[in-house]
Amino acid sequence: QKEVEQNSGPLSVPEGAIASLNCTYSDRGSQSFFWYRQYSGKSPELIMSIYSNGDKEDGRFTAQLNKASQYVSLLIRDSQPSDSATYLCAVNMRGPGGGNKLTFGTGTQLKVEL
């Protein structure tokens, strides 16, 4: 079982629709969860962080966390063509030194179609 799993996609949604991206993780002790957006050939850009169960909203983005189910999701409302990118789910798994290393899923490619 992979430590962080995402569907690779591509996930295609029409412009203006809601895009729903999902992620599961294996380490039940994980405490911090992040969503990054990565355009082709570019670096990951942090778009959301979530630390406690429930929903967290920021503009068109909503992150949802369910620690009991080891599941985290990202909703993008009113999807725009500029949202077309790969979305990476990242989980903070404490390393041997108590460090703050992130374990990434392989990403879900989102395509927003006109």
Add this chain to the structure above:
Amino acid sequence: NAGVMQNPRHLVRRRGQEARLRCSPMKGHSHVYWYRQLPEEGLKFMVYLQKENIIDESGMPKERFSAEFPKEGPSILRIQQVVRGDSAAYFCASSRGLLMQPYEQYFGPGTRLTVT
């Protein structure tokens, strides 16, 4: 620009040469992380450093790779005797101290290493 800085952005090395990648953390950040992204693969953690200390190097290959974050100057990821399999994008990220939430890591633009 107060963001994470990396240089060079592109680096071409012949097999057997050394590659040095540099990273300056975001202003106010004291923790540096290196990640590698191989073609068509996900981001993989390599090493986590604070000034003059390696905190976690569990993702570093055991040979040819080393990292440092000196008291003065940028963090450096060093790859000796590069091989074609080292061709990848190397990203540096930085964060504030662990005692201060959030533990968010911000990424630099990356160094694209090509080994010929």
